[in-house]
Amino acid sequence: xxxLIDDCLASGSSAMTLDDAVALIAVRFPICAGIExxxxxxxxxxxxxxxVIAGINLPPFDNSAVDGYAVRxxxxxxEGETVLPVRGRIAAGATEAGIAAACAVRIFTGAPxxxxxxxxxxxxxxxxxxxxxxLPSGLKRGANRRVAGEDVACGARVLADGHRLTPQDVxxxxxxxxxxxxxxxxxxxxxxxxGDEVAEPGAALRPGAxxxxxxxxxxxxxxxxxxxxxxxxxxxxxxxxxxxxxxxCAPSYDLILTSGGVSVxxxxxxxxxxxxxxxxxxxxxxxxxxxxxxxGVIGDTAFVGLPGNPVAAYVTLMFLVRPLIARLAGATxxxxxxxxxxxxxxxxxxxxxxxFLRVVLHRTPDGALEAHKCSTHGAAGLASxxxxxxxxxxxxxxxxxxxxxxxxxxxxxxxx
Numbered sequence: 001x002x003x004l005i006d007d008c009l010a011s012g013s014s015a016m017t018l019d020d021a022v023a024l025i026a027v028r029f030p031i032c033a034g035i036e037x038x039x040x041x042x043x044x045x046x047x048x049x050x051x052v053i054a055g056i057n058l059p060p061f062d063n064s065a066v067d068g069y070a071v072r073x074x075x076x077x078x079e080g081e082t083v084l085p086v087r088g089r090i091a092a093g094a095t096e097a098g099i100a101a102a103c104a105v106r107i108f109t110g111a112p113x114x115x116x117x118x119x120x121x122x123x124x125x126x127x128x129x130x131x132x133x134x135l136p137s138g139l140k141r142g143a144n145r146r147v148a149g150e151d152v153a154c155g156a157r158v159l160a161d162g163h164r165l166t167p168q169d170v171x172x173x174x175x176x177x178x179x180x181x182x183x184x185x186x187x188x189x190x191x192x193x194x195g196d197e198v199a200e201p202g203a204a205l206r207p208g209a210x211x212x213x214x215x216x217x218x219x220x221x222x223x224x225x226x227x228x229x230x231x232x233x234x235x236x237x238x239x240x241x242x243x244x245x246x247x248x249c250a251p252s253y254d255l256i257l258t259s260g261g262v263s264v265x266x267x268x269x270x271x272x273x274x275x276x277x278x279x280x281x282x283x284x285x286x287x288x289x290x291x292x293x294x295x296g297v298i299g300d301t302a303f304v305g306l307p308g309n310p311v312a313a314y315v316t317l318m319f320l321v322r323p324l325i326a327r328l329a330g331a332t333x334x335x336x337x338x339x340x341x342x343x344x345x346x347x348x349x350x351x352x353x354x355x356f357l358r359v360v361l362h363r364t365p366d367g368a369l370e371a372h373k374c375s376t377h378g379a380a381g382l383a384s385x386x387x388x389x390x391x392x393x394x395x396x397x398x399x400x401x402x403x404x405x406x407x408x409x410x411x412x413x414x415x416x
Contacts, residue, residue: 015284015291017396018354022323022333028281029302031330032254033184040174040181043165045226047184047331052159055177057149061096062113065144069104069126069133070117073141082135086128090114104133113145120144152176162332164226184330186228190253191218192245194261194270195308196237213382214259214313218306221317222257224416225325237261243273250278250298254328257321260308262292270294270305278303286353286396290316295324302328310382315356315391318415336415338393338408344370347394347401354396358388359409371409388412 016024035049064070069086076082087103090096092110099105099114107113107120119141127134152158158176159169165181173181193215201211212234222229232249235242235258246256261270262283271294274280278298285293289312294305304321306313318336326333341361349355358381359371371392374384390409394401401407 015286015353016282017286018319021282021285021295021320024281025324025327026333028297029324029327031184031328032300032302033187033329035182036185037180038183040170040179043170043173043181043183044167046165046181046186047226047329048159048161048163048165049182049184049330050161051157052173052176052178052181054152054154054156054158057154058152058175059146059148059150061148063146064107064109064111064113064120065146066120066122067108068123068144069121069135070099070107070114071104071119071121071135072099072101072116073119073139075102076119076135076139077137080137082137083129083132084135085132088114104135118142118145160332162330164331186226187254187325187329188230188252189222189227189255189257189325190230190232190249191215191222192232192235192256192258194235194237194242194258198234198260200234214306214308214310217310217314218257218259218317221314221416222325225322226329227255227325237269239269239273239276242269243277246273246298246303247277250301250303253301255302255304255325256298257304257306257317259306259313262294262305262307274298274303274305285316285320287315287319288349288353288355290320290356291353293320295320311358311385314385319356322415336410338410339369339390340406341369341371341409343392343401343403343405343407345373345401346403347373349394349399349401351399352396355394357392357394358384359390359392360387361389361409371407 038046071084084102084104086106087100088097089106090111091108094111096112097114099117105114119139121135121139122144125136158172193212197209198212199205199209201216219229219231235245250256258270271283274294274296278296280294280296283294284291289309290307292307293316296303302324306316323333358374358377362370362372364370374388376384390411393408393410
């Protein structure tokens with residue numbers, strides 16, 4: 001008896017590995033986002049179009065790291081306490097002053113060090129006796145002094161072209177003298193769903209219909225990626241109309257995403273539509289879930305047809321479309337950080353493909369993080385995707401995972 005194919009997506013054509021597909025993106029897709037100058041207040045989450053260079057030292061001048069008393073270390077007794085008269089007071093924002101020999105100066109955090117002083121005693125460590133201060137022994141030269149340029153030297157590159165800015169980065173740019181930055185324009189991304197069975201969320205469902213959850217999820221995730229998202233609704237299962245609509249809207253966008261209709265069935269029209277109005281770069285990946293995925297171009301616009309199953313759409317968006325968006329936007333592509341944890345489950349898989357398993361994480365009595373596979377793990381299991389903490393990644397050469405083995409997981413919040 002002939003053995004039935006137990007993989008519903010198997011076919012005679014070869015599939016590409018995820019790593020090869022991501023590498024191909026850099027070859028086949030150029031940066032398409034232009035450059036605009038943006039105020040720092042609006043720069044968070046945007047992509048730098050050129051390096052940020054420090055225009056000043058940070059800190060700009062030697063200053064005190066604490067509230068206390070500035071001294072010349074050479075004036076301290078080699079053994080025992082030192083008693084010095086207090087001559088002067090310097091607060092943050094004051095003009096730099098000097099220090100007399102064998103004297104201390106009252107100083108506050110951030111205030112410029114008086115010329116000649118090199119060490120600061122914390123006020124908690126000294127005894128004030130009228131107009132003089134009693135200093136304990138043992139403090140090293142330079143203690144509690146911040147030297148000009150010790151954080152960033154003037155002329156240093158502090159942020160690199162292609163970096164996606166965080167609030168911390170924006171603060172750093174401000175600290176070294178910038179108030180505006182040259183950034184990449186936000187990518188314009190169009191999102192469609194496909195299928196006669198798909199209905200708008202909230203609409204009354206006719207028999208055989210489902211609410212469109214994919215488009216809602218994709219739009220939300222794309223906004224987190226910093227793109228300008230345009231929701232263009234639902235395309236029905238008609239290859240000619242689908243191709244015509246994609247060709248019509250392509251000139252207005254940098255990237256078009258669809259979900260559904262990319263497998264091998266008679267009602268899967270996305271692939272032939274793209275081949276009719278554009279060029280297919282590849283179709284099918286050696287991953288699970290997410291094997292049926294089409295990537296191509298329509299004119300000068302990148303196109304990706306994602307699977308219709310929600311988990312497969314999520315996985316391919318995160319691990320294929322996310323690097324594509326980074327490439328188109330001129331951003332540095334950084335793989336999401338994988339954390340090794342202990343597996344609390346067993347799993348068998350086919351060699352030659354990468355699998356992504358939804359897992360929840362628990363802290364065991366011995367303090368270790370342990371991953372447990374969600375009970376529902378089919379590609380349509382949207383509830384388990386929402387309930388999971390992370391995705392466990394099983395590489396192509398892995399065929400079995402045993403409880404107690406170490407497995408890499410990527411938390412969902414590291415993917416946004």
